[in-house]
Amino acid sequence: QKEVEQDPGPLSVPEGAIVSLNCTYSNSAFQYFMWYRQYSRKGPELLMYTYSSGNKEDGRFTAQVDKSSKYISLFIRDSQPSDSATYLCAMSAGYALNFGKGTSLLVTP
């Protein structure tokens, strides 16, 4: 079992929809959680960084961590075509980051 599982998609939604992206993990020692957005042929760009359980909001993005269920989520409100990208979750217990495989999102006008 991989330490971090992420559905690769693709996920297609109409513009304006609320998008929910998720990752599950098996290592209960993970305490730091991140979401990255990666456009085609570009490097990942950090969207959200959270520590332990709870919610964090930044503009249209909300990150949610449920350590009891070993489940993290990223919500995108009022999705835009410019949000079309691959979203990577990453998490860590100490130094190294463990990445999910990424979910491909397409927001159609």
Next chain:
Amino acid sequence: DGGITQSPKYLFRKEGQNVTLSCEQNLNHDAMYWYRQDPGQGLRLIYYSQIVNDFQKGDIAEGYSVSREKKESFPLTVTSAQKNPTAFYLCASSIDEGAKPQPQHFGDGTRLSIL
């Protein structure tokens, strides 16, 4: 503008050849990393360095080598011993706060292909 610059954007390697990928950062970050990204796979750590003149192997270091002679530079050499080098290579950096992982900031990658 502060950031991470990777060059070249595209690179081709002949059989038996070593090639070097460049990574430079002007963020004044202590830690630097190299990842490999293959289609349908997550990022896999090749090497990382927390300080000048020191580096550690990641999960897939075989067939790769690095150096860290300057804080801002962390070049990666893909040697002829790496039998499947075709991939997208990403360099990242972060501030180093010991056991508390910091967000890593990425360059725009180098795509390496075999001729």
